[in-house]
Amino acid sequence: MFNALLVTKDEDGTTQATVTQIDKDRLPDGDVTVAVEYSTLNYKDGLCIGPGGGLVRTYPHVPGIDFAGTVETSDDPRYKPGDTVVLTGWRVGEMHWGGYAQKARVKADWLVPLPDGISTRHAMAIGTAGFTAMLAIMALEDHGLQKDNGPVLVTGAAGGVGSVATAILAHLGYEVAGVTGRPDTADYLKSLGASQIVAREEINETVKRPLETENWAGCVDAVGGAMLARVLGQMKYGASVAAVGLAGGAALPATVIPFLLRGVNLLGIDSVMQPYDNRVRAWKRIAKDMPMDKLDTMIQPATLSELPKLGSDILKGQIKGRVVVDVNA
The missing domain is CATH 3.90.180.10 (Medium-chain alcohol dehydrogenases, catalytic domain)
Structure with a gap:
Protein backbone atom coordinates (compact mmCIF):
# COMPACT_ATOMS: atom_id res chain seq x y z
CA MET A 1 0.00 0.00 0.00
CA PRO A 115 22.12 14.30 -14.46
CA ASP A 116 24.81 14.45 -11.82
CA GLY A 117 24.51 17.54 -9.68
CA ILE A 118 20.71 17.65 -9.61
CA SER A 119 18.92 16.13 -6.63
CA THR A 120 15.39 14.78 -6.96
CA ARG A 121 14.20 17.79 -4.92
CA HIS A 122 15.91 20.26 -7.21
CA ALA A 123 14.61 18.35 -10.23
CA MET A 124 11.09 19.09 -9.06
CA ALA A 125 11.88 22.70 -8.24
CA ILE A 126 12.69 22.75 -11.95
CA GLY A 127 9.94 20.43 -13.21
CA THR A 128 7.97 21.02 -16.40
CA ALA A 129 8.16 24.77 -15.84
CA GLY A 130 11.96 24.87 -15.67
CA PHE A 131 12.34 22.26 -18.39
CA THR A 132 10.13 24.40 -20.63
CA ALA A 133 12.13 27.51 -19.74
CA MET A 134 15.35 25.80 -20.78
CA LEU A 135 13.80 24.58 -24.04
CA ALA A 136 12.79 28.18 -24.74
CA ILE A 137 16.28 29.52 -24.01
CA MET A 138 17.89 26.84 -26.17
CA ALA A 139 15.51 27.70 -29.03
CA LEU A 140 16.32 31.42 -28.74
CA GLU A 141 20.05 30.67 -28.76
CA ASP A 142 19.64 28.27 -31.69
CA HIS A 143 18.03 31.20 -33.55
CA GLY A 144 20.88 33.62 -32.88
CA LEU A 145 20.36 35.12 -29.42
CA GLN A 146 23.64 36.37 -27.96
CA LYS A 147 24.47 38.23 -24.79
CA ASP A 148 25.45 41.45 -26.56
CA ASN A 149 22.23 41.66 -28.60
CA GLY A 150 20.34 43.55 -25.89
CA PRO A 151 17.79 42.81 -23.14
CA VAL A 152 15.71 39.66 -23.11
CA LEU A 153 12.08 40.04 -22.03
CA VAL A 154 10.43 37.41 -19.81
CA THR A 155 6.65 37.72 -19.46
CA GLY A 156 4.86 36.20 -16.48
CA ALA A 157 8.27 36.43 -14.86
CA ALA A 158 7.18 35.61 -11.31
CA GLY A 159 5.51 32.35 -12.36
CA GLY A 160 7.16 28.95 -12.63
CA VAL A 161 8.49 29.19 -16.19
CA GLY A 162 9.33 32.87 -15.82
CA SER A 163 11.22 32.44 -12.56
CA VAL A 164 13.50 29.75 -13.93
CA ALA A 165 13.96 31.54 -17.26
CA THR A 166 14.93 34.74 -15.44
CA ALA A 167 17.43 32.95 -13.20
CA ILE A 168 19.08 30.99 -16.02
CA LEU A 169 19.27 33.91 -18.44
CA ALA A 170 20.80 36.17 -15.78
CA HIS A 171 23.27 33.44 -14.77
CA LEU A 172 24.31 33.11 -18.42
CA GLY A 173 25.03 36.85 -18.54
CA TYR A 174 21.96 38.14 -20.36
CA GLU A 175 20.27 41.39 -19.38
CA VAL A 176 16.78 40.33 -18.26
CA ALA A 177 13.61 42.44 -18.18
CA GLY A 178 10.86 40.75 -16.17
CA VAL A 179 7.19 41.51 -16.76
CA THR A 180 4.88 41.14 -13.75
CA GLY A 181 1.44 42.31 -12.73
CA ARG A 182 2.29 41.95 -9.05
CA PRO A 183 4.43 44.85 -7.78
CA ASP A 184 5.28 42.89 -4.64
CA THR A 185 7.30 40.43 -6.75
CA ALA A 186 9.80 43.05 -7.97
CA ASP A 187 12.35 42.32 -5.24
CA TYR A 188 11.94 38.58 -5.84
CA LEU A 189 12.65 38.99 -9.57
CA LYS A 190 15.66 41.20 -8.89
CA SER A 191 17.00 38.53 -6.54
CA LEU A 192 16.81 36.08 -9.45
CA GLY A 193 18.87 38.44 -11.59
CA ALA A 194 16.32 40.63 -13.41
CA SER A 195 17.87 44.04 -14.09
CA GLN A 196 14.62 45.65 -15.20
CA ILE A 197 11.01 45.27 -14.00
CA VAL A 198 8.27 45.98 -16.53
CA ALA A 199 4.75 46.53 -15.16
CA ARG A 200 2.21 44.36 -16.92
CA GLU A 201 -0.06 47.31 -17.73
CA GLU A 202 2.74 48.91 -19.74
CA ILE A 203 2.75 46.07 -22.25
CA ASN A 204 -0.58 44.28 -21.90
CA GLU A 205 -2.66 46.16 -24.45
CA THR A 206 -2.49 46.10 -28.20
CA VAL A 207 -1.78 49.30 -30.08
CA LYS A 208 -2.77 50.32 -33.58
CA ARG A 209 0.84 50.57 -34.73
CA PRO A 210 2.09 47.14 -35.87
CA LEU A 211 5.69 48.20 -35.14
CA GLU A 212 7.08 50.12 -32.18
CA THR A 213 10.60 50.95 -31.00
CA GLU A 214 12.93 47.95 -31.19
CA ASN A 215 13.45 47.06 -27.52
CA TRP A 216 14.02 43.34 -27.05
CA ALA A 217 16.70 40.97 -28.35
CA GLY A 218 14.62 37.96 -27.37
CA CYS A 219 11.58 37.00 -25.35
CA VAL A 220 10.33 34.04 -23.32
CA ASP A 221 6.56 34.52 -23.36
CA ALA A 222 4.30 32.63 -20.94
CA VAL A 223 1.29 34.92 -21.44
CA GLY A 224 0.20 34.91 -25.07
CA GLY A 225 -2.85 36.94 -26.09
CA ALA A 226 -2.66 40.72 -26.37
CA MET A 227 0.70 40.89 -24.60
CA LEU A 228 2.38 38.60 -27.10
CA ALA A 229 0.90 40.62 -29.96
CA ARG A 230 2.31 43.81 -28.45
CA VAL A 231 5.73 42.26 -27.81
CA LEU A 232 6.07 41.10 -31.42
CA GLY A 233 6.01 44.73 -32.53
CA GLN A 234 8.77 45.65 -30.06
CA MET A 235 11.30 42.98 -31.03
CA LYS A 236 14.63 43.91 -32.56
CA TYR A 237 15.36 43.04 -36.18
CA GLY A 238 15.73 39.26 -36.59
CA ALA A 239 14.91 38.58 -32.94
CA SER A 240 12.79 35.67 -31.72
CA VAL A 241 9.98 35.11 -29.26
CA ALA A 242 9.67 31.67 -27.64
CA ALA A 243 6.00 31.10 -26.86
CA VAL A 244 5.51 28.74 -23.91
CA GLY A 245 2.07 29.57 -22.46
CA LEU A 246 -1.30 31.25 -22.74
CA ALA A 247 -2.06 32.70 -19.33
CA GLY A 248 -3.38 35.81 -21.09
CA GLY A 249 -5.45 33.95 -23.66
CA ALA A 250 -5.07 31.79 -26.77
CA ALA A 251 -6.09 34.44 -29.30
CA LEU A 252 -3.33 36.43 -30.99
CA PRO A 253 -4.57 39.87 -32.14
CA ALA A 254 -1.46 40.59 -34.21
CA THR A 255 -0.43 41.39 -37.77
CA VAL A 256 2.22 39.77 -39.94
CA ILE A 257 4.13 43.06 -40.23
CA PRO A 258 6.80 42.20 -37.56
CA PHE A 259 7.56 38.98 -39.42
CA LEU A 260 7.77 40.64 -42.84
CA LEU A 261 9.51 43.92 -42.06
CA ARG A 262 11.73 42.94 -39.13
CA GLY A 263 12.26 39.24 -39.70
CA VAL A 264 10.89 38.45 -36.24
CA ASN A 265 10.52 34.74 -35.41
CA LEU A 266 7.74 33.22 -33.29
CA LEU A 267 8.98 29.90 -31.88
CA GLY A 268 6.50 27.42 -30.44
CA ILE A 269 7.79 25.50 -27.41
CA ASP A 270 6.20 22.16 -26.52
CA SER A 271 7.52 20.21 -23.56
CA VAL A 272 4.98 17.38 -23.44
CA MET A 273 6.00 15.35 -26.51
CA GLN A 274 9.60 16.59 -26.74
CA PRO A 275 11.92 13.93 -28.25
CA TYR A 276 14.19 12.05 -25.86
CA ASP A 277 17.51 13.40 -27.20
CA ASN A 278 16.43 17.02 -26.74
CA ARG A 279 15.14 16.18 -23.25
CA VAL A 280 18.58 14.87 -22.31
CA ARG A 281 20.19 17.95 -23.87
CA ALA A 282 17.90 20.27 -21.91
CA TRP A 283 18.47 18.53 -18.57
CA LYS A 284 22.25 18.60 -19.10
CA ARG A 285 22.01 22.33 -19.79
CA ILE A 286 19.93 22.78 -16.64
CA ALA A 287 22.56 20.95 -14.57
CA LYS A 288 25.22 23.23 -16.04
CA ASP A 289 23.43 26.59 -16.20
CA MET A 290 20.81 26.66 -13.43
CA PRO A 291 22.09 28.51 -10.35
CA MET A 292 20.95 26.17 -7.58
CA ASP A 293 21.17 28.87 -4.90
CA LYS A 294 18.61 30.90 -6.87
Whole structure:
Protein backbone atom coordinates (compact mmCIF):
# COMPACT_ATOMS: atom_id res chain seq x y z
CA MET A 1 0.00 0.00 0.00
CA PHE A 2 1.14 3.56 -0.68
CA ASN A 3 -0.27 7.06 -0.31
CA ALA A 4 -1.59 9.00 -3.28
CA LEU A 5 -3.75 12.02 -3.99
CA LEU A 6 -6.76 10.35 -5.58
CA VAL A 7 -9.28 12.45 -7.50
CA THR A 8 -12.79 11.04 -7.83
CA LYS A 9 -15.81 12.36 -9.73
CA ASP A 10 -19.42 12.07 -8.58
CA GLU A 11 -22.33 11.37 -10.91
CA ASP A 12 -23.16 15.08 -10.94
CA GLY A 13 -19.64 15.89 -12.17
CA THR A 14 -18.25 17.14 -8.86
CA THR A 15 -14.62 16.19 -8.25
CA GLN A 16 -12.97 15.56 -4.90
CA ALA A 17 -9.27 15.09 -4.17
CA THR A 18 -8.17 13.24 -1.03
CA VAL A 19 -5.01 11.48 0.15
CA THR A 20 -5.81 7.77 -0.03
CA GLN A 21 -3.96 4.50 0.47
CA ILE A 22 -3.75 2.53 -2.77
CA ASP A 23 -2.64 -1.02 -3.44
CA LYS A 24 0.41 -1.30 -5.68
CA ASP A 25 -1.52 -3.71 -7.92
CA ARG A 26 -3.70 -0.76 -9.03
CA LEU A 27 -0.79 0.99 -10.71
CA PRO A 28 -1.14 1.21 -14.52
CA ASP A 29 0.88 -0.89 -16.91
CA GLY A 30 4.46 0.17 -17.58
CA ASP A 31 8.08 -0.94 -17.84
CA VAL A 32 9.48 0.85 -14.79
CA THR A 33 8.20 1.29 -11.24
CA VAL A 34 9.56 4.36 -9.50
CA ALA A 35 9.63 5.15 -5.79
CA VAL A 36 8.59 8.79 -6.11
CA GLU A 37 10.35 11.25 -3.83
CA TYR A 38 9.16 14.65 -5.07
CA SER A 39 6.63 16.15 -7.43
CA THR A 40 5.63 19.72 -8.19
CA LEU A 41 2.68 21.92 -9.14
CA ASN A 42 1.88 23.28 -12.59
CA TYR A 43 -1.22 24.97 -14.04
CA LYS A 44 -2.26 21.66 -15.62
CA ASP A 45 -2.02 20.02 -12.20
CA GLY A 46 -4.44 22.60 -10.82
CA LEU A 47 -6.90 21.64 -13.54
CA CYS A 48 -6.46 17.91 -12.96
CA ILE A 49 -6.85 18.23 -9.17
CA GLY A 50 -10.01 20.28 -9.61
CA PRO A 51 -12.37 20.53 -12.59
CA GLY A 52 -10.20 18.48 -14.93
CA GLY A 53 -10.07 21.01 -17.74
CA GLY A 54 -10.80 18.23 -20.23
CA LEU A 55 -7.37 16.73 -19.50
CA VAL A 56 -8.47 13.81 -17.32
CA ARG A 57 -10.29 11.08 -19.25
CA THR A 58 -11.05 8.50 -16.57
CA TYR A 59 -11.63 8.54 -12.81
CA PRO A 60 -10.47 7.76 -10.17
CA HIS A 61 -7.26 9.51 -11.12
CA VAL A 62 -3.85 10.34 -9.65
CA PRO A 63 -2.63 13.73 -11.00
CA GLY A 64 0.94 15.05 -11.08
CA ILE A 65 2.50 15.70 -14.49
CA ASP A 66 6.04 15.67 -13.06
CA PHE A 67 7.93 13.46 -10.65
CA ALA A 68 11.46 12.50 -9.65
CA GLY A 69 12.57 9.48 -7.69
CA THR A 70 14.45 6.21 -7.65
CA VAL A 71 13.86 3.19 -9.85
CA GLU A 72 12.38 0.34 -7.82
CA THR A 73 11.91 -2.29 -10.55
CA SER A 74 12.55 -2.23 -14.28
CA ASP A 75 11.80 -4.48 -17.24
CA ASP A 76 13.90 -2.23 -19.48
CA PRO A 77 17.71 -2.63 -19.62
CA ARG A 78 18.22 1.15 -19.70
CA TYR A 79 17.20 1.44 -16.06
CA LYS A 80 18.10 -0.56 -12.99
CA PRO A 81 17.01 -0.38 -9.33
CA GLY A 82 18.62 2.59 -7.61
CA ASP A 83 18.83 4.82 -10.67
CA THR A 84 17.49 8.35 -10.11
CA VAL A 85 15.12 9.50 -12.84
CA VAL A 86 12.89 12.41 -13.74
CA LEU A 87 9.68 12.50 -15.74
CA THR A 88 7.89 15.46 -17.30
CA GLY A 89 5.14 15.41 -19.90
CA TRP A 90 3.91 12.51 -22.05
CA ARG A 91 0.35 13.18 -20.72
CA VAL A 92 1.34 11.56 -17.42
CA GLY A 93 -0.86 13.00 -14.68
CA GLU A 94 -3.54 13.62 -17.31
CA MET A 95 -4.33 10.44 -19.25
CA HIS A 96 -1.95 8.27 -17.20
CA TRP A 97 -1.62 8.14 -13.41
CA GLY A 98 1.05 10.59 -12.32
CA GLY A 99 3.40 11.75 -9.61
CA TYR A 100 1.14 12.70 -6.70
CA ALA A 101 1.84 9.34 -5.11
CA GLN A 102 4.62 7.41 -3.43
CA LYS A 103 4.78 5.00 -6.37
CA ALA A 104 4.46 5.43 -10.14
CA ARG A 105 4.67 2.98 -13.02
CA VAL A 106 5.42 4.32 -16.51
CA LYS A 107 6.97 3.48 -19.86
CA ALA A 108 10.75 3.54 -19.88
CA ASP A 109 10.73 5.86 -22.91
CA TRP A 110 9.12 8.58 -20.78
CA LEU A 111 11.95 8.73 -18.23
CA VAL A 112 15.19 10.68 -18.35
CA PRO A 113 18.22 9.78 -16.20
CA LEU A 114 18.78 12.57 -13.69
CA PRO A 115 22.12 14.30 -14.46
CA ASP A 116 24.81 14.45 -11.82
CA GLY A 117 24.51 17.54 -9.68
CA ILE A 118 20.71 17.65 -9.61
CA SER A 119 18.92 16.13 -6.63
CA THR A 120 15.39 14.78 -6.96
CA ARG A 121 14.20 17.79 -4.92
CA HIS A 122 15.91 20.26 -7.21
CA ALA A 123 14.61 18.35 -10.23
CA MET A 124 11.09 19.09 -9.06
CA ALA A 125 11.88 22.70 -8.24
CA ILE A 126 12.69 22.75 -11.95
CA GLY A 127 9.94 20.43 -13.21
CA THR A 128 7.97 21.02 -16.40
CA ALA A 129 8.16 24.77 -15.84
CA GLY A 130 11.96 24.87 -15.67
CA PHE A 131 12.34 22.26 -18.39
CA THR A 132 10.13 24.40 -20.63
CA ALA A 133 12.13 27.51 -19.74
CA MET A 134 15.35 25.80 -20.78
CA LEU A 135 13.80 24.58 -24.04
CA ALA A 136 12.79 28.18 -24.74
CA ILE A 137 16.28 29.52 -24.01
CA MET A 138 17.89 26.84 -26.17
CA ALA A 139 15.51 27.70 -29.03
CA LEU A 140 16.32 31.42 -28.74
CA GLU A 141 20.05 30.67 -28.76
CA ASP A 142 19.64 28.27 -31.69
CA HIS A 143 18.03 31.20 -33.55
CA GLY A 144 20.88 33.62 -32.88
CA LEU A 145 20.36 35.12 -29.42
CA GLN A 146 23.64 36.37 -27.96
CA LYS A 147 24.47 38.23 -24.79
CA ASP A 148 25.45 41.45 -26.56
CA ASN A 149 22.23 41.66 -28.60
CA GLY A 150 20.34 43.55 -25.89
CA PRO A 151 17.79 42.81 -23.14
CA VAL A 152 15.71 39.66 -23.11
CA LEU A 153 12.08 40.04 -22.03
CA VAL A 154 10.43 37.41 -19.81
CA THR A 155 6.65 37.72 -19.46
CA GLY A 156 4.86 36.20 -16.48
CA ALA A 157 8.27 36.43 -14.86
CA ALA A 158 7.18 35.61 -11.31
CA GLY A 159 5.51 32.35 -12.36
CA GLY A 160 7.16 28.95 -12.63
CA VAL A 161 8.49 29.19 -16.19
CA GLY A 162 9.33 32.87 -15.82
CA SER A 163 11.22 32.44 -12.56
CA VAL A 164 13.50 29.75 -13.93
CA ALA A 165 13.96 31.54 -17.26
CA THR A 166 14.93 34.74 -15.44
CA ALA A 167 17.43 32.95 -13.20
CA ILE A 168 19.08 30.99 -16.02
CA LEU A 169 19.27 33.91 -18.44
CA ALA A 170 20.80 36.17 -15.78
CA HIS A 171 23.27 33.44 -14.77
CA LEU A 172 24.31 33.11 -18.42
CA GLY A 173 25.03 36.85 -18.54
CA TYR A 174 21.96 38.14 -20.36
CA GLU A 175 20.27 41.39 -19.38
CA VAL A 176 16.78 40.33 -18.26
CA ALA A 177 13.61 42.44 -18.18
CA GLY A 178 10.86 40.75 -16.17
CA VAL A 179 7.19 41.51 -16.76
CA THR A 180 4.88 41.14 -13.75
CA GLY A 181 1.44 42.31 -12.73
CA ARG A 182 2.29 41.95 -9.05
CA PRO A 183 4.43 44.85 -7.78
CA ASP A 184 5.28 42.89 -4.64
CA THR A 185 7.30 40.43 -6.75
CA ALA A 186 9.80 43.05 -7.97
CA ASP A 187 12.35 42.32 -5.24
CA TYR A 188 11.94 38.58 -5.84
CA LEU A 189 12.65 38.99 -9.57
CA LYS A 190 15.66 41.20 -8.89
CA SER A 191 17.00 38.53 -6.54
CA LEU A 192 16.81 36.08 -9.45
CA GLY A 193 18.87 38.44 -11.59
CA ALA A 194 16.32 40.63 -13.41
CA SER A 195 17.87 44.04 -14.09
CA GLN A 196 14.62 45.65 -15.20
CA ILE A 197 11.01 45.27 -14.00
CA VAL A 198 8.27 45.98 -16.53
CA ALA A 199 4.75 46.53 -15.16
CA ARG A 200 2.21 44.36 -16.92
CA GLU A 201 -0.06 47.31 -17.73
CA GLU A 202 2.74 48.91 -19.74
CA ILE A 203 2.75 46.07 -22.25
CA ASN A 204 -0.58 44.28 -21.90
CA GLU A 205 -2.66 46.16 -24.45
CA THR A 206 -2.49 46.10 -28.20
CA VAL A 207 -1.78 49.30 -30.08
CA LYS A 208 -2.77 50.32 -33.58
CA ARG A 209 0.84 50.57 -34.73
CA PRO A 210 2.09 47.14 -35.87
CA LEU A 211 5.69 48.20 -35.14
CA GLU A 212 7.08 50.12 -32.18
CA THR A 213 10.60 50.95 -31.00
CA GLU A 214 12.93 47.95 -31.19
CA ASN A 215 13.45 47.06 -27.52
CA TRP A 216 14.02 43.34 -27.05
CA ALA A 217 16.70 40.97 -28.35
CA GLY A 218 14.62 37.96 -27.37
CA CYS A 219 11.58 37.00 -25.35
CA VAL A 220 10.33 34.04 -23.32
CA ASP A 221 6.56 34.52 -23.36
CA ALA A 222 4.30 32.63 -20.94
CA VAL A 223 1.29 34.92 -21.44
CA GLY A 224 0.20 34.91 -25.07
CA GLY A 225 -2.85 36.94 -26.09
CA ALA A 226 -2.66 40.72 -26.37
CA MET A 227 0.70 40.89 -24.60
CA LEU A 228 2.38 38.60 -27.10
CA ALA A 229 0.90 40.62 -29.96
CA ARG A 230 2.31 43.81 -28.45
CA VAL A 231 5.73 42.26 -27.81
CA LEU A 232 6.07 41.10 -31.42
CA GLY A 233 6.01 44.73 -32.53
CA GLN A 234 8.77 45.65 -30.06
CA MET A 235 11.30 42.98 -31.03
CA LYS A 236 14.63 43.91 -32.56
CA TYR A 237 15.36 43.04 -36.18
CA GLY A 238 15.73 39.26 -36.59
CA ALA A 239 14.91 38.58 -32.94
CA SER A 240 12.79 35.67 -31.72
CA VAL A 241 9.98 35.11 -29.26
CA ALA A 242 9.67 31.67 -27.64
CA ALA A 243 6.00 31.10 -26.86
CA VAL A 244 5.51 28.74 -23.91
CA GLY A 245 2.07 29.57 -22.46
CA LEU A 246 -1.30 31.25 -22.74
CA ALA A 247 -2.06 32.70 -19.33
CA GLY A 248 -3.38 35.81 -21.09
CA GLY A 249 -5.45 33.95 -23.66
CA ALA A 250 -5.07 31.79 -26.77
CA ALA A 251 -6.09 34.44 -29.30
CA LEU A 252 -3.33 36.43 -30.99
CA PRO A 253 -4.57 39.87 -32.14
CA ALA A 254 -1.46 40.59 -34.21
CA THR A 255 -0.43 41.39 -37.77
CA VAL A 256 2.22 39.77 -39.94
CA ILE A 257 4.13 43.06 -40.23
CA PRO A 258 6.80 42.20 -37.56
CA PHE A 259 7.56 38.98 -39.42
CA LEU A 260 7.77 40.64 -42.84
CA LEU A 261 9.51 43.92 -42.06
CA ARG A 262 11.73 42.94 -39.13
CA GLY A 263 12.26 39.24 -39.70
CA VAL A 264 10.89 38.45 -36.24
CA ASN A 265 10.52 34.74 -35.41
CA LEU A 266 7.74 33.22 -33.29
CA LEU A 267 8.98 29.90 -31.88
CA GLY A 268 6.50 27.42 -30.44
CA ILE A 269 7.79 25.50 -27.41
CA ASP A 270 6.20 22.16 -26.52
CA SER A 271 7.52 20.21 -23.56
CA VAL A 272 4.98 17.38 -23.44
CA MET A 273 6.00 15.35 -26.51
CA GLN A 274 9.60 16.59 -26.74
CA PRO A 275 11.92 13.93 -28.25
CA TYR A 276 14.19 12.05 -25.86
CA ASP A 277 17.51 13.40 -27.20
CA ASN A 278 16.43 17.02 -26.74
CA ARG A 279 15.14 16.18 -23.25
CA VAL A 280 18.58 14.87 -22.31
CA ARG A 281 20.19 17.95 -23.87
CA ALA A 282 17.90 20.27 -21.91
CA TRP A 283 18.47 18.53 -18.57
CA LYS A 284 22.25 18.60 -19.10
CA ARG A 285 22.01 22.33 -19.79
CA ILE A 286 19.93 22.78 -16.64
CA ALA A 287 22.56 20.95 -14.57
CA LYS A 288 25.22 23.23 -16.04
CA ASP A 289 23.43 26.59 -16.20
CA MET A 290 20.81 26.66 -13.43
CA PRO A 291 22.09 28.51 -10.35
CA MET A 292 20.95 26.17 -7.58
CA ASP A 293 21.17 28.87 -4.90
CA LYS A 294 18.61 30.90 -6.87
CA LEU A 295 16.50 27.78 -7.31
CA ASP A 296 16.32 27.33 -3.54
CA THR A 297 14.81 30.82 -3.15
CA MET A 298 11.95 29.86 -5.49
CA ILE A 299 10.86 26.77 -3.55
CA GLN A 300 7.58 26.61 -1.64
CA PRO A 301 7.49 23.20 0.12
CA ALA A 302 4.23 21.25 0.21
CA THR A 303 2.71 17.87 1.05
CA LEU A 304 0.10 15.78 -0.74
CA SER A 305 -2.63 16.95 1.64
CA GLU A 306 -1.93 20.62 0.77
CA LEU A 307 -2.33 20.12 -2.96
CA PRO A 308 -6.12 20.67 -3.29
CA LYS A 309 -5.80 24.25 -1.98
CA LEU A 310 -2.56 24.92 -3.88
CA GLY A 311 -4.18 23.60 -7.05
CA SER A 312 -6.95 26.15 -6.64
CA ASP A 313 -4.41 28.89 -5.93
CA ILE A 314 -2.39 28.27 -9.08
CA LEU A 315 -5.53 28.53 -11.22
CA LYS A 316 -6.07 31.98 -9.71
CA GLY A 317 -2.50 33.09 -10.44
CA GLN A 318 -1.61 33.19 -6.76
CA ILE A 319 1.50 30.97 -6.76
CA LYS A 320 4.97 32.52 -6.84
CA GLY A 321 8.00 30.48 -7.82
CA ARG A 322 7.98 26.70 -7.59
CA VAL A 323 5.96 24.39 -5.34
CA VAL A 324 7.92 21.25 -4.43
CA VAL A 325 5.80 18.40 -3.12
CA ASP A 326 7.38 15.87 -0.75
CA VAL A 327 5.10 12.89 -1.41
CA ASN A 328 6.48 11.02 1.61
CA ALA A 329 5.90 13.79 4.17
